[in-house]
Amino acid sequence: MNIVIVGLSAGGLSCLKTLLKYSKDINITAITNEDRIYSRCLLTYLLGRELGEKDINIADINDFRQINLITGKNVTEIKREKKTIVLEDGKEISYDKLILAVGADPLRPTYTKEENNVFTLRYLREAVKIEKRLKNSVVVVGGGYVGIKSAYGFYKRKVYTTMVVTSPYPLSVTADEETGRVVEKELIKMKIDLKLKSDVIDISKKEGLAKVTLRDETEIHCDAVIVGKGVKPNIKLAKNAGLDCENGILVNEYLQTSDKDIFAIGDCAESFDIIRKERYINAIWPVAEEQGYFCALNILGRDVSYPGSISMNSLKMENFHLITAGLLKGDGIKTHTLWHKNKNQFRKIALKDDLLVGVAFLNNPEDAGVYVNLIKKGDTRISNPEEFLTTTPVSYYKI
């Protein structure tokens, strides 16, 4: 059986490893358009100089001699009728099963021009360019996890950082206000110049520096601007091949696209969100890995259906550790918080009626995973939130 994997980040790599682990007699081709296998999530750590360039590798290309590994090449076309894919150099490779793990691209607002020292932070090549520009000051646009983690990296290497956030508090996409305010306080503690309810109007270049103009006409001069305004799935390849796509490439519970021999996983695949109860892309590392694992098992004929994902993330900065998962705000969602003010800790649960839909843990990560997995079960009902918050479930399985 010929299996072709396109993309070797979290999803592709996990799928590849699982295939190799459980089957010896398959013929695998893996294609990546980069020349090494590294972890994207570590780029902010690279910029913060906590890690060196070698440290972000998560696999060595030489470890995969038993497969046909193609690096530095894009896939330009899928020929479904012939069951082949075409590489940028025109070479065709045939497949019995094709796995698309092509990921997502950052959103680039119009002012995102590299010649003006404005960058997104998704690929190693971008990080290298930013590193070259960076001296004393930087502007981070966007108050999501990428923005905050970059800002923390810059704080660690003592680069003066301004953060421009559209919403009234950071993490507004995933977190409720109380949680957002906690993050805000932490950012201010790190002496980050936080500009909330603010927008970038324009960025130009002046005397080798980037000149950022905000809506209130403030001007900021800095070495570089990092834009972290979210990602959009890479669906062009799939769409051109006639596969069903909406925001991402649509997949069923076996992670198959509208073509049963083509699978899609990771940031490009529009799967199912357990809490939202609708198609959704949770573009995060653990979900991609998990999908890679399930996809490999399905290809090997094990018929395991993927239960869907929830959004979750972890933010750890020195002694600050915030874990959020599921939904913390929205229609009919009520939160209950148990604070331990003297320890600067809280645990928060979000309920829709009595259904557990979200949690946030500040500085007490011990039980967070148990709660996260309770959300993942999708049917955790809690009648007495106060009591629930004070007791520690032994296992996610039964409360």
Add this chain to the structure above:
Amino acid sequence: MKTVIINPERCVGCMQCRFQCALAHSKSKDYFSVFEEIPSKPRIHIVKTKDKEPFPNKCRHCNPAPCEQSCITKAIYRANNDEIVLINPDKCINCGMCAMACPFGVIRYHLYPHRKLSAHKCDQCILRLTEGEKPACVSACKVSALVYDDINKYMTNVEGRKIAELVYLGIREKREENINGYNLLKAYNKSLLEISRR
């Protein structure tokens, strides 16, 4: 496959396993380790159930392991023929993702003796195993709440599989044992709880 099997109904909450675990993972491996500059921390936790009974909670070495899947630096990896999930503290960057993913709440963050802050959990005493010893917590347990045994023994029949699954999930139903003092004590403690909730 041999692994640590938990009999929660036998745990008396004495925390000896925690103590021996910390010792086994300390530099000096003796009682003086409490004076070490960075004291060793136990990797097994005695948590309270809803009925306030003790439950020994430790890493189940899941396969696939959610912590391993969520690790963005691949500091979490498998060893010993994939039986044991380990953390390489030097690769760990403390992102906190593994604690978020772990369904059993057994991951902590501590300083390792070489001053590296890292995720911290049970390593099934892999060093002791190579020396032919049992994991420290198992050796410490005087009531067989923790035993080191072949999980496949439990997997050979339907009933056994069910028990093995429940043991893994940490919710093994309380088995009715011969009435002894500990059963009486538990019944007594249970009635205390009921009375306080009146």
Add this chain to the structure above:
Amino acid sequence: MKDYKELSICTDATETIKKAERENIELVWDRKIAQEPHCGFCELGLSCRICTMGPCRIDPFGDGPQKGVCGADAEIMVARNLLRMISAGSASHSDHGRDLVEVLYAVGEGKAGGYEIKDEEKLKTIAKIYNITVDGKTTKEIAKELALAMMEDYGMKKKEISFVSIAPEKRKELWRKLNVIPRGIDREVTESMHRSHMGVDNDYISLLLQGVRTSLADGYGGSMIGTYVSDILFGTPEPKVSALNLGVIKEDYVNILIHGHNPVVSEMIYLAVEDKELTDLAKSLGAKGINLAGLCCTGNELLMRKGIPMAGNHLMTELTIVTGAVEAMVVDYQCIMPALSEVAKCYHTLMFSTSDKAKFPGMEHIEFNPENARERAFKIVKLAVENFKNRKKEKVYIPVTEVKSMTGFSVEAILKALGGTLNPLIDAIKAGNIKGAVGIVGCNNPKIKHDYGHVELAKKLVANDILVLTTGCANVAIGKAGLQVPEGKVFAGEGLKAVCNALGIPPSLHIGSCVDNSRILVIASALANALGVDISDLPLAGSAPEWYSEKAVAIAFYVMASGIYTVLGVMPPILGSKKITDLAVNGLEGVFGAKFAVEPDPLKAGDLIIEHIKNKRKALGLAS
């Protein structure tokens, strides 16, 4: 975010717990939660750290080790541990008694500044029990002679300690047969420690009998001496009305709390508080005066004799400071949580320790002895008054107003209320108006909802025409519930109500502090003697619904050994041995005519006691 209703039945407690939580103050309940789950070996009595061949544990499931390194099995381990608990309890009461004897001696020598003999009549009565001739001697001479005789009771000069003589003949015979009559208070405690050393006594029956003997050395020794000498020095209590709960702390007064067990210190503090000069000083600082209130058994001692109100019992001690209105707390010894000084740090409260045997980190130590007591007490009260200006008004919160409660029912007072003889009581028991009497005694324990055990049991018993006698922390709980005023008769059954009406007494009588459990022995013995039977024939029972301390174990043992059925609310660490558990709840009956029961549910405990009293009445030929 605790479930306050699970912690206490008292509003003053729950409201101040909430305040403590708002102010980030750690309380006994927080620490209890942090300790859970408790070690099962220790709860079962199956851990032994007596020697360093161990420490050892025995697997209650039978797979692991069944013997300690020395070879001690579950029975030996449990029995040795239990014996050491009894010894510690007896030692505590008896050492408390010894301190009073020393004051009595100092008075006799004329060297005890502020102390004097308040009840000469009682001095003479007790002297007679000690075979001291009183005619032609001065009070001081008698005092000195009695003190010396009591000191001998602590030693080993005689075969039997003196107060055993008050017990009914049948009981004494039984004790002699079993060889459990104490031969000296200190001797029994010492011997118990000796016997429980590795390689001495290894027969659990023999160990437990020594436990009985040690406990009797407490009940008929240390405790009874403590009670009687207190009566001699500070007056035999008489009925009076006072007040209970946090409401006795007054917002516009300088508040001084006394906490501990021995009245020696607090009686002097009481004198200083009454002093006009210090009161004027308080007034000059903007207070209306000085307000003294008690906690635990020191509180009980002053309540009984002086009518000084009590702010609370054991679990209330931290909460009194949380009110933010306490200028000073003066402690002597026993049951003083070391956490108190931590709580006090969060407020302006000054903490004073007074005994050379009880020092606490974070407390100022001002040592008292009979000679300097008066001067030291004035010093402390002055410091407290001066501290009034440091009080933070915005932190003061007193959630309730005080509850009235009657007190002062010493044996003499009860006799007086009955018209000088026990006959009216005996008649009431025979007629069935009073079905029986039960002592509800003992501590608080955070394992039991605060005061729930005491109050529910008392209510159930009085509703079934059973007279309740309270001591210690149980007094505060039951008094706060309104059972210790004559109006408390509404809780009583018809028969008991009629008796309350006739005598003007409450259905539950406060008879003193925890050493005053000896008063129960005196009444029980007197009743038995009057009827010509043994104590074990009487419709009596004892109960410690919320006990926590080693002293309570000693009390439970001497009450049981006196022939009184005893129901405990908290499980003692004996379940590890099936034989000893079985002996405690069954076998003892055949030996002492009384046994133990453990029942945390006060309603079920009430049923057990009612059933027991019914049976005893039947055996006496009385109508149930």
